[in-house]
Amino acid sequence: MRRGKERETVVSLSGVGCTTASGKRILDGIDLDVRRGECVLIIGRSGSGKTTVTKCINGLIPSFESGIELEGQVRVCGLDPSACEMYELAEHVGSVFQNPKSQFFCLTSNDELAFGLETRGVPVDEIERRIEETVEALGAQRLVGRDVSTMSGGEKQSLVFASVDVAQPDVLVLDEPTANLDASSVRALHDEIAAVLAAGKSVVIAEHRLYFAADLADRAVLIEGGRIVREFSPEELFALSDKEREILGLRAVDPAEALKVEVGAAAGRAAGRSGHAAGDRAKAGSGLVLSSFTVARKGMPVFAPVDAAVPRGRVLGVLGENGAGKSTFLRGIAGLERGSLGEVSFDGTPLARKQCRRTAALVMQDVNHQLFSDSVWNECALAIGGRDDGEAASRVRELLGTLDLSGLEDVHPMALSGGQKQRLSIACALLSDRRLLLLDEPTSGLDFDRMVEVARLVRRLADDGACIVLVTHDLEFLNRCCDDVLELACAQGGNGGAHG
Amino acid sequence: MIGEGMTAAGPVPQGGTILGGRPRRGALALDPRTLMGVLLAASALAFMGKGVTAELCLVVAVGLLQTLCGHVRMALGFVAAYAALMGVLYVVFPHVGGAAATMFTISFTFARKIYLCLMTGALLVSDSSVHRISAALAKLKVPQSVLIPLTVTFRYFPTLKEEAAHIRDAMSLRSIPAGSRAECFVVPLVMSATSTADELSRAATCRGIENPAPSTDTERLSMRAADWAVLAISALAVAAVALFGGSA
Numbered sequence: 142m143r144r145g146k147e148r149e150t151v152v153s154l155s156g157v158g159c160t161t162a163s164g165k166r167i168l169d170g171i172d173l174d175v176r177r178g179e180c181v182l183i184i185g186r187s188g189s190g191k192t193t194v195t196k197c198i199n200g201l202i203p204s205f206e207s208g209i210e211l212e213g214q215v216r217v218c219g220l221d222p223s224a225c226e227m228y229e230l231a232e233h234v235g236s237v238f239q240n241p242k243s244q245f246f247c248l249t250s251n252d253e254l255a256f257g258l259e260t261r262g263v264p265v266d267e268i269e270r271r272i273e274e275t276v277e278a279l280g281a282q283r284l285v286g287r288d289v290s291t292m293s294g295g296e297k298q299s300l301v302f303a304s305v306d307v308a309q310p311d312v313l314v315l316d317e318p319t320a321n322l323d324a325s326s327v328r329a330l331h332d333e334i335a336a337v338l339a340a341g342k343s344v345v346i347a348e349h350r351l352y353f354a355a356d357l358a359d360r361a362v363l364i365e366g367g368r369i370v371r372e373f374s375p376e377e378l379f380a381l382s383d384k385e386r387e388i389l390g391l392r393a394v395d396p397a398e399a400l401k402v403e404v405g406a407a408a409g410r411a412a413g414r415s416g417h418a419a420g421d422r423a424k425a426g427s428g429l430v431l432s433s434f435t436v437a438r439k440g441m442p443v444f445a446p447v448d449a450a451v452p453r454g455r456v457l458g459v460l461g462e463n464g465a466g467k468s469t470f471l472r473g474i475a476g477l478e479r480g481s482l483g484e485v486s487f488d489g490t491p492l493a494r495k496q497c498r499r500t501a502a503l504v505m506q507d508v509n510h511q512l513f514s515d516s517v518w519n520e521c522a523l524a525i526g527g528r529d530d531g532e533a534a535s536r537v538r539e540l541l542g543t544l545d546l547s548g549l550e551d552v553h554p555m556a557l558s559g560g561q562k563q564r565l566s567i568a569c570a571l572l573s574d575r576r577l578l579l580l581d582e583p584t585s586g587l588d589f590d591r592m593v594e595v596a597r598l599v600r601r602l603a604d605d606g607a608c609i610v611l612v613t614h615d616l617e618f619l620n621r622c623c624d625d626v627l628e629l630a631c632a633q634g635g636n637g638g639a640h641g
Numbered sequence: 642m643i644g645e646g647m648t649a650a651g652p653v654p655q656g657g658t659i660l661g662g663r664p665r666r667g668a669l670a671l672d673p674r675t676l677m678g679v680l681l682a683a684s685a686l687a688f689m690g691k692g693v694t695a696e697l698c699l700v701v702a703v704g705l706l707q708t709l710c711g712h713v714r715m716a717l718g719f720v721a722a723y724a725a726l727m728g729v730l731y732v733v734f735p736h737v738g739g740a741a742a743t744m745f746t747i748s749f750t751f752a753r754k755i756y757l758c759l760m761t762g763a764l765l766v767s768d769s770s771v772h773r774i775s776a777a778l779a780k781l782k783v784p785q786s787v788l789i790p791l792t793v794t795f796r797y798f799p800t801l802k803e804e805a806a807h808i809r810d811a812m813s814l815r816s817i818p819a820g821s822r823a824e825c826f827v828v829p830l831v832m833s834a835t836s837t838a839d840e841l842s843r844a845a846t847c848r849g850i851e852n853p854a855p856s857t858d859t860e861r862l863s864m865r866a867a868d869w870a871v872l873a874i875s876a877l878a879v880a881a882v883a884l885f886g887g888s889a
Binding site for chain 1: 659660661770771772792793795796799800804807808810811812813814815816817818821824825828829832833836837840841843844845846847848849850851852853854855856857858859861
């Protein structure tokens with residue numbers, strides 16, 4: 142693992158500091174050298190400055206962030222990002238960002254793979270040769286000859302990575318590349334990064350999902366408040382106790398730990414077929430009951446029929462591979478899918494599709510799609526039915542207080558942070574008296590502290606009598622807040638039983 | 642379970658077929674520039690007076706071109722629709738009369754005028770990908786400042802459709818008063834478009850889209866004999882209509 146100890150330095154930051162236009166210091170005295178063939182992990186809480194470091198390397202600071210003042214010296218493969226053109230830098234540095242949706246330009250994967258070299262005017266046969274090499278080296282045959290719009294998020298991210306690598310940069314800079322990916326896509330990306338390292342390139346990864354890259358890294362630097370406060374060898378990283386790790390705001394390092402389901406014990410209750418379920422249903426007489434529920438698309442069920450009971454006050458976590466239909470499952474319960482089969486009932490009443498839409502609240506993975514008003518207050522007023530006087534107003538005020546949103550009444554929803562938007566969306570659900578909450582990947586891209594906050598909130602909502610179904614690939618989160626686990630199986634693969 | 646399906650090997654095209662290859666549909670495989678030329682000819686023809694026979698011949702000729710390019714159903718559809726259009730104009734309307742007929746006569750006649758353009762345009766769009774068309778435009782020396790926004794716009798359509806569907810779903814889950822529906826739809830759409838545009842341009846810049854070197858023609862476009870022949874026939878058609886169009 143001690144690759145490239147004596148090799149040349151490809152990235153060197155010395156005394157780098159960044160100050161925003163409002164005078165906030167977001168990086169302070171960063172010294173970091175990356176050698177050829179080395180893999181450096183930049184770790185730390187959200188907002189600590191991890192992304193800012195990557196932006197200094199790939200030239201987005203100062204090219205794109207004109208408000209940020211950069212000091213100190215940055216050298217990337219002998220170039221100074223603030224003095225050279227972005228396209229010159231692009232020949233040496235490749236960047237992969239968080240959101241797989243907004244990083245590709247072509248509609249077919251082959252054109253996308255060619256993109257970087259095409260803009261440089263490299264002869265077409267040479268481009269094809271390099272694509273073949275890259276596809277071979279990364280084992281990315283599944284990406285060739287595809288229509289990009291039919292690819293999953295994980296495949297898109299692998300495509301972006303492969304396309305960046307085709308251009309053969311010396312350094313790859315990855316800014317939270319796995320934030321929106323499920324376990325198998327994360328593994329695919331991991332193997333692709335390993336292949337790039339084996340080819341002698343340098344990789345810089347800003348990430349808080351440590352398990353994903355801990356075994357690839359030659360070292361990890363911990364950033365706090367814009368400064369490098371500690372450097373770890375991989376051994377030190379693995380040796381961190383849970384407690385130390387959580388104090389530093391980091392996610393699990395060991396894949397075995399990050400990918401372990403601990404909730405199983407209570408899972409029997411989720412399955413309607415098991416003996417417990419009938420008793421539970423009679424006892425509680427409330428909450429969500431699904432019987433032989435599935436969603437058909439083009440006449441084919443997307444996932445095997447599910448029988449499950451989620452009484453009020455309980456949280457059901459839904460797991461499943463990419464494409465197993467997790468989001469479709471939630472959309473079906475919410476009444477957004479035309480072809481739903483089987484029965485959905487809530488508090489003992491079977492629901493037609495339209496009633497589902499009036500009973501359930503869905504917090505989407507991209508919460509931006511569901512905030513419509515020009516201020517937090519109006520958003521709440523819209524949810525409560527247009528009234529914002531007297532009793533309604535005091536209800537809104539109280540709820541904003543409990544969800545840690547007070548003082549933000551006049552702020553535009555789009556100006557809120559991701560977590561605040563998520564809580565606002567939950568507030569709207571509660572104000573319109575929805576007690577069936579469906580959450581789609583509520584912790585994607587969150588660091589440890591924020592993940593724990595969401596887990597606490599979910600627990601609190603359940604304790605207040607909500608019935609919660611959440612889809613997630615974040616098992617650390619699932620283990621913290623779910624009572625039951627359901628693993629969705631593809632329709633062909635037998636029945637979607639409870640996880641054991 | 643994990644990882645299954647992700648490693649399943651897809652077909653890797655052999656050397657020389659990754660880029661610019663496309664399934665051959667019909668007897669003719671034309672360069673997009675040829676079809677652009679035909680489109681230009683069709684536009685010129687739209688402005689010229691021509692007799693019914695000439696018009697019919699032209700429609701059949703373009704239909705033949707569509708068939709030769711492998712778009713048989715498209716050709717049949719256009720020819721059938723043309724027959725229906727003429728039927729309505731020459732048989733139905735003279736018998737019906739009245740204000741309604743006059744109103745429709747105008748729009749139907751207009752459709753008839755631009756019919757050739759519609760046919761050629763449909764052929765161009767369905768015969769070539771956006772990437773192929775922009776490669777052709779690049780070969781025609783259209784500047785990058787026009788091409789890049791064009792490419793990105795087309796690239797954004799599928800995303801726009803997806804986002805719009807999400808927003809519609811989110812709206813149907815909330816009881817939104819009819820009066821504010823339009824606003825509630827547009828606000829998040831514009832917001833998401835703005836952030837997507839920003840992220841896209843960052844990613845594009847980091848991949849060197851601003852490189853002033855002339856881009857590679859990865860579509861391997863070339864004008865063959867068939868292309869020149871089609872262009873020559875189009876030019877001849879324009880000349881013929883200009884000279885004898887009215888009476889032929």
